[in-house]
Amino acid sequence: MLWSKSFIPTLKEAPSDAEIISHQLLLRAGLCRKLTGGLYTFCPLGLRVLRKVERIIREEMDRAGALEVQMPALQPPEIWQKSGRYETARDVLYKAKDRSNKEWVLSPTAEEVITTLAASEINSYRQLPLNFYQVSVKFRDEIRPRFGLMRAKEFIMKDAYSFDASDEGAMASYRRMYDAYTRIFARCGLQAFPVEADTGVIGGNYSHEFMVPAETGENEVVYCESGQYAANIEKAASQGAALPTPTASTGAAPERFATPGVVTIEALASAPFSVPAHAQIKTLVYTVDSQPVLVLLRGDDTLNEAKLGGRLGTPLFRAATPEEIVQAMGARPGSLGAVTNTRRNAQYRVLADLQLRGARGMTTGANEDGFHLRHVDLERDIRVDEWTDLRTVREGEACVTTGKPLKIRRAIEVGHVFKLGTKYSEKLDSTFLDTDGQRKPTVMGCYGIGVTRTLQAVIEQCHDKDGIVWPMSVAPYQVLLTPLGAPGTPTAVLADQYYRELTAAGVEVLLDDRDERPGFKFKDADLIGIPLRVSIGEKSLAKGEVELKPRGGALEPVRKEDAVQRILSHVQQALAKLDPASAQRPS
């Protein structure tokens, strides 16, 4: 491609609404442009990268035995009602109406559609296992689109769905996808690692997310340096808080004492009360199905809402409003407690975090503004319905596996593999006759990769102060030819010759044929990040040489008649380095 014939709208300055580096470079390198919040047009260069990521994904999915299909983005709400997600996913569903006022759903994902297909077409164990995938546009009504392609209203996703006859089969399918994902991200030049993930409302199954470490990521990952444990903070567990929970009973009954104006854990921890946070019980009120649910945590712990949601089995819950709290508890936030005989209604469901097991001599709110209770022995004084893990792990706590201190870092979620079980197959009637003649629901898994997000994650990970540094495998072009002289001069003529030879050899070449000064071309070259630049200038040409300049690497003078061969081998080596298969092959 000739630069002058393409459309590469580079920018010297970043638009002010681009906050993070990958978003800025996405725009500055002319890869895409914003139409409006959360919606982007891909320009030619960006589309080439997108297609390359998609190709890698397709190759690896095919290799793993998955079958490509294409499902409608416009979907009937009935199947969403059947699966129950018309309600549980209502916040992210875009809906549209046609001229007869019938409602449609714009697909945020496709479990309902693929399971409908499976329901009608899969009848026998002999047809299983099957794994279908597609690469398509998805729609999500995000609360807050941000960071360019990272969180958009419309994005490209690869979604795959496996169907098996048994749980063991489903695990094998899961494992195949897990391995395929590992290969996909490696081939994209991404450092991505799997972490245990929250299964949320779908239930206690099995799930991993593939994370790209980045300060700008929206997820927090808890990990052990031994490499033996890594989990999304929504899922992560530890051996417990560093400070032990007090378990020595004072023997006394709960005693009410005045705490005027004290409505925070910190205030109660300060003089004159000086009750350490870890000797306090924090009482939170949530609203679930219009009913209050009390959630108990140790004073210095933080609720993990994902864990709470998993326990409640629904995403349709929220923190109660101050008005609801006063009505339910008879006191305002800051004075709440769950001690049974101080509660207005002893019937409310009470969930307590495991960190509070055996807690004695605790202090908590008295359900009366301006008063707290001390000498509270949890299991004596509070009727707890369910003990469960609800707290958020903190850095430095001991790893469950190794006992070593856990660390926390931010990351971008680029892929998610999920063992679904029979949730969808049961609701949408995907059943088959097994060897024993019994009708059984298919055992499913689902597997997603955010394609557009992956593209931006590569930029987030592969850049320097001058611009993008594309891995060879996903670069929009493999080689950039930069003649430094004006059109028609010997440098331009030689560049044309290289262009023809390299193109004929199957290399993807961009030729900067613009009549610009060298410095200008170099700046643009660094910005768009083509992995190998070949500079053809009069100075080196006088010595019979041209210059190979790997992006982010050292300049290498090459005799001009050897250049094409050197370029070819450089490209091949760079590609081979990114291919896990060839890396494993003994050379």
Next chain:
RNA sequence: CGGGACGUAGCUCAGCCUGGUAGAGCGCUUGGUUUGGGACCAAGAAGUCGCAGGUUCAAAUCCUGUCGUCCCGACCA
């Protein structure tokens, strides 16, 4: 959904407080000189100041509403 900030030329921004002829840099067009890391000179094109009301002799500027964008929050009672 709550809070905050910002909407002025394609991009980055000044002007607004204190109302009175719409500005700069980059980019763009034309000509010339340049040509190994975002050149220089000259001439030019380009903005209903987000939109709608209001106040005023007069509004980019003050007021109200609205739309859009970005940031923070939407556990810690």
